[in-house]
Amino acid sequence: MKEPVEQTRAQMVDHMEVQRKTISELQTPVIQVWEGILALPIVGTVDSARAQQMTEALLDRITATGASVVLLDITAVPTVDTAFAKHLIETIAAARLLGTDVMVVGLTTHTALTLVHLGVDLEGVVTRTTMAKGLELAFDRLGLAVVRRAPLVDVAHP
């Protein structure tokens, strides 16, 4: 039977961990776009601290949802430099250790050339230019297909 003081200490430590995770999740919007598929839009500049926090939040969501595919969207990243590339590669490597397929979407010709110039090789990482294309591939990986049936009835003008 723990002493009352020690009990409170342990509770405090657990509480801090929960708080930390909550803050982390609020700052890193990981979206579950489908069962098994997570999307993480990366917006703005990413420094080392933010990169670590993003990675942790992403990995926690992967284990919580059992996701098998993650789409990292870099469309809104202003500068793709060596530091960002390193963070990206590390995030991808960590997610892959959890058994997840990671795809990077949102590449433009500019970012692609920048990566070439920097000598960054995203070898083994599937990339697509848009989220839609990434999603299509993700569905395919999961053995799913989007099928057009009859056109949707216009609710306002039936």
Next chain:
Amino acid sequence: MSRIPVIRVEDVLIATVIEDVTDSDAVALQSELGHQLEARGAKGVLIDLSVVGIVDSFLGRVLAVVATMSRLLGAPTVIAGIQPAVAVTLVELGVRLTGVRTALTSDAGMRMLREGRVGRHVGRR
């Protein structure tokens, strides 16, 4: 005898790594798997790390060796249940487990091995 038991289920060799595994235990696991694969073969090897909170470069190295050794002996390896904290640490440490297939849970890992989905190609279903 290693403190990490190796059991055979559906012709897959399963090793559930315990929390406080010493370097000798890790090496013994590698030996044990090698012996079993040589003696009887297997459809695959599943290493469950779900209760392991600390994986350093030594254990990481052993896991990489086991994966390569098993593949050469005809049994693909899946490492299952790597904890998020461990994944981040391994990457920062610089341990490369490239080419080693991983799964979120041992259930998922078993499914992969049972269905023969552990190939050399990148990407999985």
Next chain:
Amino acid sequence: MSAVAEVIPLAREEDIVTARQRAREISRELGFGAVDQSRIATAVSELARNVLRYAGGAPGDVRIRALDGPSPERVGVEVVVHDEGPGIPDVHAALRDGYTSSGGLGLGLPGARRLMDELTIDTAMGRGTTVTMRKWRR
């Protein structure tokens, strides 16, 4: 500023496990997140193994203590790994990835440096080796 250090002797390979488990527990008690606990414990594991492998059987130990800064944000942990071994002949080489004198992986020291916030080495023939590492809670 400092609390009393917990001392874990390094004599057998089981001590590597003891040292890293204690490091993780102490880090947890100090309020470090799960990932930082793993980083600290792993760094301790790497250095403890170095002592057992490369200190030629000389005695060594791990000392872990909490660091209380002037402000609540400055909470951290300090780990000092010491051995009475022959010392590291080329520290700069030892800090480079891949360097090893016995065919191992060579990630121990550079790896630990990446995982911790601060890492300093004091080593010389006859004086043994003392590695001091610190990590601060964010």
